[in-house]
Amino acid sequence: MPELAFFRHGEELLRVALADRTSVGRAPDCDVCLPDPALSRLQAEVERRGDGFVLVDRSGRGTRVGAEVRSEAPLTDGTEIALGAWRALFRAGPGGDDGLTRRGGLTALRAAGPEPAPAARLRIRERARERVIDLDGDRLVVGKDPSADVVLDDPFVSARHLRLERRGARWHLRDLGSTNGTLVGGLRVAEAELAPGLAVALGDSELVLEGAARPRPAEAAFEGMISGAPALRQLFELVERVAPSDAAVTILGETGTGKELVARALHRLSSRRDRAFIPVNCSAIAESLIESELFGHEKGAFSGADRLRKGAFEEADGGTIFLDEIGELPIDLQPKLLRTLELGEVKRVGASRPLTVNVRIVAATHRDLQAQVRAGKFREDLYYRLCVVPLTIPPLRARAGDVGPLAAHFLARAAPRGLPVRFSDEALEKLSRYEWPGNVRQLKNVVQRALLFRGQGLVIPPSAVTFEDARGASAGAGDHDTLFVRGLTMEDLEREAIRLSLRRHRGKRAAVVKELAIAKSTVMKRIAQWSLQDEGRDPALSLPDEED
Numbered sequence: 001m002p003e004l005a006f007f008r009h010g011e012e013l014l015r016v017a018l019a020d021r022t023s024v025g026r027a028p029d030c031d032v033c034l035p036d037p038a039l040s041r042l043q044a045e046v047e048r049r050g051d052g053f054v055l056v057d058r059s060g061r062g063t064r065v066g067a068e069v070r071s072e073a074p075l076t077d078g079t080e081i082a083l084g085a086w087r088a089l090f091r092a093g094p095g096g097d098d099g100l101t102r103r104g105g106l107t108a109l110r111a112a113g114p115e116p117a118p119a120a121r122l123r124i125r126e127r128a129r130e131r132v133i134d135l136d137g138d139r140l141v142v143g144k145d146p147s148a149d150v151v152l153d154d155p156f157v158s159a160r161h162l163r164l165e166r167r168g169a170r171w172h173l174r175d176l177g178s179t180n181g182t183l184v185g186g187l188r189v190a191e192a193e194l195a196p197g198l199a200v201a202l203g204d205s206e207l208v209l210e211g212a213a214r215p216r217p218a219e220a221a222f223e224g225m226i227s228g229a230p231a232l233r234q235l236f237e238l239v240e241r242v243a244p245s246d247a248a249v250t251i252l253g254e255t256g257t258g259k260e261l262v263a264r265a266l267h268r269l270s271s272r273r274d275r276a277f278i279p280v281n282c283s284a285i286a287e288s289l290i291e292s293e294l295f296g297h298e299k300g301a302f303s304g305a306d307r308l309r310k311g312a313f314e315e316a317d318g319g320t321i322f323l324d325e326i327g328e329l330p331i332d333l334q335p336k337l338l339r340t341l342e343l344g345e346v347k348r349v350g351a352s353r354p355l356t357v358n359v360r361i362v363a364a365t366h367r368d369l370q371a372q373v374r375a376g377k378f379r380e381d382l383y384y385r386l387c388v389v390p391l392t393i394p395p396l397r398a399r400a401g402d403v404g405p406l407a408a409h410f411l412a413r414a415a416p417r418g419l420p421v422r423f424s425d426e427a428l429e430k431l432s433r434y435e436w437p438g439n440v441r442q443l444k445n446v447v448q449r450a451l452l453f454r455g456q457g458l459v460i461p462p463s464a465v466t467f468e469d470a471r472g473a474s475a476g477a478g479d480h481d482t483l484f485v486r487g488l489t490m491e492d493l494e495r496e497a498i499r500l501s502l503r504r505h506r507g508k509r510a511a512v513v514k515e516l517a518i519a520k521s522t523v524m525k526r527i528a529q530w531s532l533q534d535e536g537r538d539p540a541l542s543l544p545d546e547e548d
Helices: 230-242 259-268 290-295 331-343 369-374 380-386 400-414 425-433 439-452 490-504 509-516 520-529
Strands: 003-008 011-017 021-025 044-049 052-057 063-065 068-070 072-075 080-083 086-091 106-111 119-126 129-134 139-143 162-167 170-175 182-184 187-189 191-194 199-202 205-211 249-252 277-281 320-324 360-365 389-392
Touching (some): 052 063, 068 072, 170 182, 182 191, 230 259, 230 389, 249 259, 259 277, 259 320, 259 360, 290 331, 331 380, 369 380, 400 425, 400 439, 490 520
Parallel strands (some): 106 191, 249 360, 249 389, 277 320
Antiparallel strands (some): 003 011, 044 052, 052 072, 063 080, 080 086, 139 162, 170 191, 182 187, 182 199
8 A cells, every 4th residue: 555654863653554635734633743843734735646646735835855845746656755854755565564544633653663572561751750660451541630540740641641552462552532642753643553662752741662571692782782792791790780779889981881871771670660760960050050950949049949849869769860970060069969878868958957868879970080089079988979889881992893783773773664774894894993982872973974975875885984073073084074973963964964075076066966866956955055155166266067
């Protein structure tokens, strides 16, 4: 059956079977509702005409089909449609079992992905609170009514918001006529078939289905971390031994090594797994606010404190608090943290009496805390209280054997479903030779960038693999310019790719089109849009565009 496959950030999330007329837009009564402000309430309709399908723009501004903005366009197998932050791919033949129905003006959708095993757990995120429940039955209702199987403390959730049902090996979701709707991967649905890992948004809360735990081989993932390196396998075993205790743990490692993943693993494997996990980045909070963030404040405690506010320790009561970048904690605040560790008490700013809390503390830092103790920047007594169990994550350069499996993992997650993209042997060798100052986080960025700029082929060449450190300096990228990824949007990446290609080819548009495998009309439009006309050209040579 002909269908539209919907992608976001390069990942296929959902498929929609096409009827004789299928409407797409941000209005709730569209067959496919995409809550994107860039779209009109009714953006477009896909109509059956004879043996084929045609997209008809209903926005009055045109809809991008392929490389052109069109008011009407025939759809052939593989045609891409741009819909704000989404991309839709028309497939003339079946892309797999659909079994889709229409209900209440919304499309009932099948989640993209392989056949999942029956899920064992449901992860629930409500504001600052996170918990996990086992899914033992075949049906449960989620809502804010006390009679619901899963009760959410969320004013934007309906009393009986949605129902989850197990049907054989799969879980299905049905919205129960909620006021604010249910979103799967950002797409509003009435019914959906879910795969483990797919996020369901309702109100300010989120549900994530998790697969059943399985025995893991030496090279498999451990709580989201992939490694076959002996040092990491030893770390994973230590995490499993330490997690059930309440001992304070400090995770040591360079930026980007995955310290928060280890902290979350400690929480999930502990008896506190059903209570809150509260992460706090001590380096990201202004020094004047960090005491209030950690311990809370009373109403009127200071200018602007117009209401009582619980701190992170109170929010984490019964669960785990993760103090990331603990080495950045101001020295004058460290005695208060020490008191909490020793007595299990917190005192809000402006309060006269302390409160008792039961919290497991996990800290992390990329700094040498012992050196900070010697320099008088970190209290020695606090150091020993926090480092009851120190866990060290080795940098990626010390486990080069993990680069290939990690790159394959990130590539599989980033590539559109069904597209068998892979790295060439030369590209993998280039990845393995690099020092990775940004560790696993940098590797993920490099893989995503290589996928974007590989061209039309399914094999990623070494020329698509580029590196750059956080200072913007070239770091072993070979004879090509590099792109800086951290914090950049997709538009930033596209602009930078065209700019660098223009430089490499001395302003030759035709060479840019060939290298980036982008339509010439698109390249010319982007050059004009971003004022790149003179990029890469010798000012003494005024080459006209038509001679390119």
